[in-house]
Amino acid sequence: MKLSNRLKTIAELVEPGVTVGDIGSDHGYLIAELVKNNIISYGIASDINKGPVDNxxxxxxxxxxxxxxxxxxxxxFVPYQPNEINTAVIAGMGGELIRDIFLESPEVVKSIDTFILQPMTGQDALRIWLLENDFQIIKEKIAEEQDRFYEILVVKHISKPWSLPNHLKHFSKDDALLMEIGIKMDVDASYIGFIEKKIGKYEVIADNLKNHTENHPKLTEVEKNIQALKEVLLCIQTPEK
Ligand SMILES: C[S@@+](CC[C@H](N)C(=O)[O-])C[C@H]1O[C@@H](n2cnc3c(N)ncnc32)[C@H](O)[C@@H]1O
Structure with missing residues (x-):
């Protein structure tokens, strides 16, 4: 079985020896890979639909x-009892659905140590919700696959103030853009590609705003975002002495 880079990156974030629950497991490739490679000795795979469960x-x-x-x-988490798993993976779903899954089963959620989350959409809203609800984002990683950049968050229950890495020090903690690019990302080539793609996205928005209306009210904010993202790249390229 050859895992996609996205699932491979998620698998690498699982600590050896834990009991994993893969929520929305679909084909079950992730849990099969973890067991086959002796990363874990037991896990639970669950899915809301019968077809994926059969697969x-x-x-x-x-x-x-x-x-x-x-x-x-x-x-x-409905098919789980409290304390059955200590690591939960929820991958390939929208950020809002991931949040609703947390809200639906507080007792099970409370009993889980580590969550590995890979939201397909609404990453910023999910980060904000987690931070406002006594979770700590301890690590984030970008998995790159065919020009797509998937954001993976490792989350634990810790309600304590969080700090920003040096390359994000020019942001204030309540900056909407910060919630979009993550606060604990591993700095590697994929992360740089992810930031470059965001700059490209905001440059297209800025061009469209300039073409349609003179002095569009949103233009200043978009240009500020481009500048802040370029500064991220600059900080990465010129490490502190
Ligand atoms: C796009 S697939 C992702 C599969 C796999 N986790 C991955 O990342 O490759 C989403 C899977 O989540 C399942 N799913 C959707 N909503 C769910 C929910 N609330 N609880 C559990 N599974 C769900 C779907 O049936 C589907 O198999």
Missing amino acids: CQQTIQTYGISDQVDVRLGGG
């Missing part, structure tokens, strides 16, 4: 790991 059963049987993976039908 996951098939994957687990194919790899002969049925005694190490429990496959369950059900939405979010």
Whole structure:
């Protein structure tokens, strides 16, 4: 089985020996990979839809790991009891759905140590919600795949003040752009590509605003974002002495 770079990056963030619950497991490739490579010895894969659950059963049987993976039908954390898993992966869903999954099952959520989240949309809103609800984003990573940049967040329950890495020191903590680009990202080539793509996106918006209206009220904010993102790249390229 060859995992996509997105799933491979998620797998690398799982600490060896934990009990993983993969919520929305679909085909079950992630949990199969973790068990097959002896990263974990037991895990639970769950999905709200029967088709994916059947596909996951098939994957687990194919790899002969049925005694190490429990496959369950059900939405979010509903098929889980408190203290059954200590790491939850929720990947490939919208940020709002991930937030709703947290809200639906507070007792199970409270019992889980680590969450590895890969929102497809609404990443900024999810970050804000997590930080406002006593979660700490301890690490973030970009997985690059065919010109797409997937944001992966490692989250724990810690309500304490958080700090910004040096390359983000020019942001204030309530800056909307900061919530869009992440606060604890590993600085690597994929992260640089991700920031460059954001600059490109804001440059297109700025051009459109300039072409349509003279002195559009949003232009100043968009140009400020471009400047702040360029400064991120500059800070990365000129490390502090
Ligand atoms: C796009 S797939 C992602 C699969 C896999 N996690 C990945 O990242 O490759 C989304 C999966 O989540 C499942 N799903 C959607 N809403 C869900 C929910 N509330 N609880 C559990 N599974 C859900 C879907 O049935 C689907 O199999």
